[in-house]
Amino acid sequence: MLSDAEIRQKIKEMIVERLFLDVAPADIGDDESLPEKYNIDSVNLFEIVVGLEEVFGITLADEELSVEAFSTVAKIAEVVARKLS
Amino acid sequence: MSVPIALEYLESHGRRLHAIVRGETNRPAAVMADPFAEEKKCAHRVMAEAAEALAETGVTVLRFDYGGTGDSEGEFRDQTLAAWREDLITAARWARGELAPSALAVVGVRLGAVLAAQVSPTVRPEALVLIAPVSDGRAYWQENFRRQLIKTKLTAGDSASAEELHAAEGEEYFDLAGWVVSRELRRELQDIRLGPREAAVVAARRCLVLDVAPRAEPSAAALALAEALPGGVAVGIRMEPFWQRIGLVDATPLAQVLCDWLPKTLLELSSSGT
Numbered sequence: 001m002l003s004d005a006e007i008r009q010k011i012k013e014m015i016v017e018r019l020f021l022d023v024a025p026a027d028i029g030d031d032e033s034l035p036e037k038y039n040i041d042s043v044n045l046f047e048i049v050v051g052l053e054e055v056f057g058i059t060l061a062d063e064e065l066s067v068e069a070f071s072t073v074a075k076i077a078e079v080v081a082r083k084l085s
Numbered sequence: 086m087s088v089p090i091a092l093e094y095l096e097s098h099g100r101r102l103h104a105i106v107r108g109e110t111n112r113p114a115a116v117m118a119d120p121f122a123e124e125k126k127c128a129h130r131v132m133a134e135a136a137e138a139l140a141e142t143g144v145t146v147l148r149f150d151y152g153g154t155g156d157s158e159g160e161f162r163d164q165t166l167a168a169w170r171e172d173l174i175t176a177a178r179w180a181r182g183e184l185a186p187s188a189l190a191v192v193g194v195r196l197g198a199v200l201a202a203q204v205s206p207t208v209r210p211e212a213l214v215l216i217a218p219v220s221d222g223r224a225y226w227q228e229n230f231r232r233q234l235i236k237t238k239l240t241a242g243d244s245a246s247a248e249e250l251h252a253a254e255g256e257e258y259f260d261l262a263g264w265v266v267s268r269e270l271r272r273e274l275q276d277i278r279l280g281p282r283e284a285a286v287v288a289a290r291r292c293l294v295l296d297v298a299p300r301a302e303p304s305a306a307a308l309a310l311a312e313a314l315p316g317g318v319a320v321g322i323r324m325e326p327f328w329q330r331i332g333l334v335d336a337t338p339l340a341q342v343l344c345d346w347l348p349k350t351l352l353e354l355s356s357s358g359t
Contacts, residue, residue, distance in 0.1 A: 018299050020299070041239070042235045042236040043330065043331070045239070046228075046231060046235050046329075049235070062247035062251070063248075065231065066238065066243045067238045067239055067242075068243055
């Protein structure tokens with residue numbers, strides 16, 4: 001079972017890789033607004049959703065796709081933890 | 086080197102297709118097959134730059150717009166994959182007849198890669214390049230649907246429901262990010278399959294599968310597809326999915342692989358007889 005910290009770390013690594021961000025994963029703050037700090041648009045958000053499904057082996061239903069729930073690493077980690085449990 | 090550029094109009098079952106040719110006759114040539122809808126729009130710049138780079142190597146490149154897209158005649162809402170396959174066949178036949186190439190390649194991106202593979206038994210290109218081909222139509226449609234859902238939520242807020250969008254999806258016409266997709270086209274898209282089994286009917290002497298991803302190694306699916314294709318090889322490119330990016334994407338990694346593989350391959354196939 002992954003700890004919260006491990007989930008957040010994996011999310012940050014995935015975001016940096018899939019969005020080709022020029023930052024270190026550790027430099028992304030847990031509560032930073034991803035849309036505001038990294039100009040996350042619909043395409044990027046979709047990349048994050050696909051990345052989460054691949055990295056964590058989860059499936060997100062269309063109803064679970066929410067801009068608010070994917071706005072920070074901490075909130076994304078909550079979604080992932082819920083799905084993994 | 087100055088490469089001549091010519092604007093052409095091709096007749097495809099009663100409608101005019103807009104086409105641009107970069108290069109000269111009696112050279113190896115490539116016809117490019119674009120991706121679908123918004124992906125075509127996003128990929129335009131990268132594909133134009135890749136075409137320019139290829140033309141600089143001596144490969145004459147034909148780019149065209151499918152009916153109902155770009156500057157070609159027709160309405161997008163009336164299009165079908167069957168009609169676009171005809172358009173691609175028209176473009177390839179025109180290239181064979183008018184450009185008199187020593188060898189011909191079809192270079193397809195995403196949906197264009199699927200169409201290129203599907204028309205290959207008719208067109209019989211010497212080489213086929215499949216760039217990030219769509220392998221599963223249902224997953225592809227779902228991907229497009231989800232992107233539309235996220236876009237709607239970003240603009241209208243999280244109150245926009247997936248249910249409403251699913252209801253709209255069931256109508257005769259569905260607005261997919263501004264592209265009006267008919268039920269028939271949606272069904273055709275969902276029916277797409279391009280894997281090792283479908284690769285068995287592909288007709289070309291050499292095939293290149295280009296996997297464009299955050300990592301430079303080709304995926305297992307790309308390797309399996311390449312293995313099933315005639316003379317197939319898979320290459321991975323670390324590059325943003327340029328068919329999804331509205332902003333500027335550096336075309337260099339893609340252009341480099343195309344310029345390394347295609348001229349050499351087409352020259353080999355020219356000299357070995359076709």
